[in-house]
Amino acid sequence: MITTVESLxxxxxxxxxxxxxxxxxxFDLAEDAVQEALVAASVQWPDDGVPANPRGWLITVASRRLTDQLRSESARRRREEAAFAQEPATPGVAAPPDEHAPAADDTLTLLFLCCHPVLSPTSQIALTLRAxxxxxxxxxxxxxxxxxPTMAQxxxxxKQRxxxxxxxxxxxxxxxRHEREAAVLHVLYLIFNEGYTATSGEQLHRNELTTEAIRLTREVRRQLPDDGEAAGLLALMLLTDxxxxxxxxxxxxxxxxxxxxxxxxxxxxxAEGVALVTEALGTRAVGPYQLQAAIAAxxxxxxHADDTDWxxxxxxxxLLERLAPNPMVTLNHAVAAAMVHGxxxxxxxxxxxxDDTRLAEHHRLDAVRGHLWEMAGDLDAAKSAYQRAARRTTSMPERDYLESRARRLNHGIQPDP
Amino acid sequence: MLMVYGDPDESTLGWSDDHVTFGKCLAASGELVSCEGLADPVNATSVHRRPDGAVVTGGGSPRDTVLIGYYLIDCDGFERAVDLGGRIPGSGSSTIEIRPVMDVAGLEM
Incomplete structure (x- = not known):
């Protein structure tokens, strides 16, 4: 579990x-310096108490590490090389401290940098979580x-990139701006999903990712109050989690x-997710996260499951299929259609x-087919669809679930009406 | 998992310095989880389980292709895995088999 000092x-x-x-x-050296300051604080604060101005303490310690680093011989070489490759972000080494810049915007600016399109998704995720x-x-x-070492690399x-x-x-x-905001939301969505799929107690570390994704999305939503999709994504996470x-x-x-x-x-x-998505849908331009959140709501x-408003x-x-068509949406759309029209x-x-190559070999297509054949009463077709899906999935809990569905049909247990 | 298979009759069978170098490249890109080269199959031992206990039955079983080594990687999707598979040294004469690793996580269906 995360301690108070850690969350601070x-x-x-x-x-x-x-x-x-x-x-x-x-940015790269500063990020290392901040990590060192955070580690120092996580060791000292629990014993010595949290300083009166925690942010000031961290900035002082991190600045000291960074300036030491910048002064050292190797860093000077690196700096000279870097001067050829790129203009420094501020002229000279130590520009006058910009104390008046709104600190609240830093989170968003950093997210834009960490979710930069030059990075691959796995790098965006790793850098976002650290920086x-x-x-x-x-x-x-x-x-x-x-x-x-894999993650460190x-x-x-x-950062090099x-x-x-x-x-x-x-x-x-x-x-x-719009495209970059979408990239940030997508990275937060990926972090959430990575944590949400965790299925056992040993995977508490992955659960932490959902908590972290929700915390960061809350922050983005606070800073982009007019973005319906930021609200939609936060609602989707809450309603799913x-x-x-x-x-x-x-x-x-x-x-x-x-x-x-x-x-x-x-x-x-x-309650929070429903309120968020209701407000967003009523006042903002509709988007895929809002629609998915509305479905989750x-x-x-x-x-009861039987009360679901199919x-x-x-x-x-x-609506979602029209706005953001993709095979996974069609798949879920088909389930809803089956619940309404048979x-x-x-x-x-x-x-x-x-015929869709993106999904034709995907286990979820066969899994859904199994459920629908089972609903239709064709138990042989259902069983073989479940078995095909079980062989295709790369997730052990999903395979176990699909095998148990297939076995249930084997033993002649009648499906739920 | 990228598995490197070779022809058992080939004389130059085995994990080479190039394979080691390729592993270092994967480590530098932050994609390597682990990699190992395997000793020649003349060193193989088979173990069979019988109801009365395990029985060691000498060497490996004869096969058309043998596993030379593997790279366990964590990368951005299937296409990237295929791309990396195609760059494994000596993959002209050997076969690379790519298989996803089972995940302990999953989504309800």
């Missing part, structure tokens, strides 16, 4: 880094189940939505996906 440090991390970069430039989230390399490595490569691309610590200009306790059994087996114990859903998250508001969900999927209607929609 994570909150401060982007502000400290922002202050340093504004003052000295050198904006204030997580240590070891924590990020644990969450992504890779060795620490990934982060250092990402930013440096050589000439990307700067500044707000993107108006004409690329609300089901976390009910989505797996104690031993890590997956529980499908229809069979979840709804009394274990997080009511506070549902309809599920979450049903007292016609409403179907209408939302029709399984054969859904199966007919799935037929269109057979």
């Amino acid at each position: 440090l994570r909150e401060q991390a982007p502000h400290v880094l922002g202050a340093l970069v504004r003052r000295y430039g050198h 904006v989230g204030g997580l240590t390399t070891a924590e990020i490595a644990r969450a992504f189940l890779v060795p620490e 990934r982060i250092s490569r990402a 930013i440096k050589s691309s000439g990307a700067r610590f500044e707000m993107p200009c108006a004409h690329e 609300a089901r976390r306790a009910a989505r797996t059994t104690a031993d890590g087996a997956l529980v499908p939505l229809a069979e979840q114990d709804r009394s274990r859903w997080n009511r506070a998250y549902i 309809v599920h979450d508001e049903a007292e 016609p409403q969900i179907l209408a939302l999927y029709q 399984p054969h209607n859904g199966l007919a929609m799935l037929a269109a996906l057979d």
Whole structure:
């Protein structure tokens, strides 16, 4: 679990880094210096107490590390080389401290830099968690189940890439602003999903990613109050994470939505998510995150699975399909159509996906087909669809679930009506 | 997982310095989880489990191709894995098989 000091440090991390970069430039070195200051604080504060001005303390310690580094011989060489490759962010080494710049904007500016399009998605995620989230390399490595040196290399490569691309610590200009905001939201969405798929207690480190994604998205939403998609993404995360306790059994087996114990859903998250998405849909330009959140809200508001307002969900999927068509949307759209108009209607929609190379070999197509054949009463077809899906998935809990569905049909247990 | 297979009759079978160098490149790009080269199959030992306990039955079983070594990587998607597979040294004469690793996480369906 995250301690108070840890969460305080994570909150401060982007502000400290922002202050340093504004003052000295050198994003890559400043980022290292902030990490060192955070580590120093995590060791000292629990014993010595939190200083009266934690941010000031961190900025002072990180600045000292950074200036030491900049003064050292090797750093001077690096600086000279860098001077050829890119203009420094501020003229000279130590421009006058810009104390009046709004500190709250630093988080957003940093997110834009860490989610820069020159970086691959895995690099964007790693760098965002370290530079904006204030997580240590070891924590990020644990969450992504890779060795620490792998993660350290990934982060250092990402920083090199930013440096050589000439990307700067500044707000993107108006004409690329929209695209860059979408990139930031997408990275936060990926971080959330990475954590949400965790299914067992051993994977608590991954659960931490959902918490972190929600925290950062909250911050983005605070700074972009007019962006309906930021609100939509936050709502989607809350409405999805609300089901976390009910989505797996104690031993890590997956529980499908229809069979979840709804009394274990997080009511506070549902209320907040519903309020967010309702407000966004009523006042802002509609977008895919808002629609997905609205769909999640309809599920979450049903007292029992049987009370689910499927016609409403179907209408939302029709909108989503028009706005952001992709095969996964079609797949879910087919499920909704089956719930409203019967399984054969859904199966007919799935037929269109057979030719889609993005999904034709995907296990979810067969998994959904299995459910729909089961609904239609063709148990042999259902069984073989589940078995095909079980062979194709690369997730152990998903495979176990699909095999258990297939076995259930084997033993002649009748499906739920 | 990128698995490197070779022809058992080829004399130059095995993990080379080029393979080691390629592993270092993957480590530098932050994509390597682990990699190992395997000793020649003449060193193989097979173990079979019987109801009364494990029985060691001498060398490896004869195959058309043998595993020379592997790279376990964590990268941005299938296309990147194929791209890296195509760059493994000696992959002209050897075969690279790419298989996803099972994940302990999953989504409800």
